[in-house]
Amino acid sequence: MGDRRSVLVLTNPCDVTADVVLRLLAERRIPVVRLDPGADLHAGASLTATYRPGGQWGILRTASRELDTTRVRSVWVRRPSPYGGPPALAGQDRRFAADQALWGAGGILASLPGARYLNHPWNNRAAEFKPSQLSTAQRCGFLVPNTVVTNDPEEAREFVTSHRGGVVYKPLWNTPYRVEGQPHSVWVREVCGSEITDAVSVCPHMFQARVDKAFDVRVTAVGGRLFGVRIGSPDIDWRCRQDLMTCTAVEVIESVARAVTAYLAELRLIYGAFDFAVTTSGDWYFLECNPNGQWAWQPARTTAAIARAIADLLEKGPDT
Numbered sequence: 001m002g003d004r005r006s007v008l009v010l011t012n013p014c015d016v017t018a019d020v021v022l023r024l025l026a027e028r029r030i031p032v033v034r035l036d037p038g039a040d041l042h043a044g045a046s047l048t049a050t051y052r053p054g055g056q057w058g059i060l061r062t063a064s065r066e067l068d069t070t071r072v073r074s075v076w077v078r079r080p081s082p083y084g085g086p087p088a089l090a091g092q093d094r095r096f097a098a099d100q101a102l103w104g105a106g107g108i109l110a111s112l113p114g115a116r117y118l119n120h121p122w123n124n125r126a127a128e129f130k131p132s133q134l135s136t137a138q139r140c141g142f143l144v145p146n147t148v149v150t151n152d153p154e155e156a157r158e159f160v161t162s163h164r165g166g167v168v169y170k171p172l173w174n175t176p177y178r179v180e181g182q183p184h185s186v187w188v189r190e191v192c193g194s195e196i197t198d199a200v201s202v203c204p205h206m207f208q209a210r211v212d213k214a215f216d217v218r219v220t221a222v223g224g225r226l227f228g229v230r231i232g233s234p235d236i237d238w239r240c241r242q243d244l245m246t247c248t249a250v251e252v253i254e255s256v257a258r259a260v261t262a263y264l265a266e267l268r269l270i271y272g273a274f275d276f277a278v279t280t281s282g283d284w285y286f287l288e289c290n291p292n293g294q295w296a297w298q299p300a301r302t303t304a305a306i307a308r309a310i311a312d313l314l315e316k317g318p319d320t
Helices: 016-027 091-109 121-127 130-139 153-161 198-202 254-266 300-316
Strands: 006-010 032-035 046-052 055-061 066-068 072-077 116-118 147-150 167-170 189-191 205-209 213-222 225-232 246-249 271-279 284-290
Touching: 006 016, 016 032, 016 300, 046 091, 072 300, 116 300, 121 130, 130 147, 130 254, 130 284, 147 153, 153 198, 153 205, 213 254, 213 300, 225 300, 246 300, 254 271, 254 284
Parallel strands: 006 032, 006 072, 072 116
Antiparallel strands: 046 055, 055 066, 147 205, 167 189, 167 205, 213 225, 213 271, 225 246, 271 284
C-alpha cells in the first residue's frame, strides 16, 4: 500500500489555484485533507492537540474526514481565510474568539510533528516585510534599486528630487482599501516631488528609483527548481491591466539563480515568487519576493510545470 500519510492543504474554498495541484495528487492517489481553519472551525470542524509524556497527539475532524495529525506528511499553506471569529458573535467576544483561534489552532497547525511545510506560516509572515526583503536581497547578491522607506516628508522629497530617472511609490502592504464603498487597489506608480506632502508623516512610505526596464520577469521558485516568465506590459505595474500583458518563458540567468537559492535559504522558504525589472543592458533588478504568490496565471506549460513541482514536494514529505 505504500505511505498513506495525508497532505494537509490550508486554503479557502474559492482557491482554484490549489485545485490544479489537488488534481495531480488525486491522480497519484495521495490522501488529501483540505481545511480553511479560519472558517471551518466555526462550521462544524474540530481540532484537538494533546501533549503528554512520550509525545504529541492530535485529531482533525471535518464534515468528510478524520485526520490523525501525527500522520501528516506535508502541509501546504496556500490561501487560508483570516481568523475572523464566529459570525454569530460581535464586538470584543468575536475578537477574543478570533485571537484564541489564531494562537490556538494556528499554533497547532504550524507545529505538526514530522511534516514538511510549503512554506511554514511563520516563515511566510517574516518574509512578507518589504524592508526585510530588500536587506536580504542585497546580502544575497541581487541588484536592488535605490530605495527609501520613511515617514519624514523632507527625506521623501529629497529622495524623489535627487533621482532624475524617476521614482515610484509602492505600498508596504496590500491593505484592503475602498473608495466610495468600492474595492480599490493601490498600484505601483510614478511620483514627483510636488506630490510629497506632510501626509507622508502618517505612516512609513516606500519610494524606489524607477528602473529603465525593457521588460519584467517573474521567477517562481519551488525548492531547487526555477521557472522564469518574461512579462511585457505598457504599465509600470503589470498587474494593473493584465489583459494587456504578454508572457513567454525565459531562462533565468546564472547569477540570479544563485541569488534566489541564497535568498530562499536565508529566509527558510521552499517557495517564492520573485519579481524583477530587466534593463536593455541585461541587468536584473530585484523588486520583491512574494513568499506565497499566485502562479496559475502564467503560460499553460509553465503553470503545469509549477504544479508538478509543488505536487512532487508535497508527495515526498519531509527530508529524512
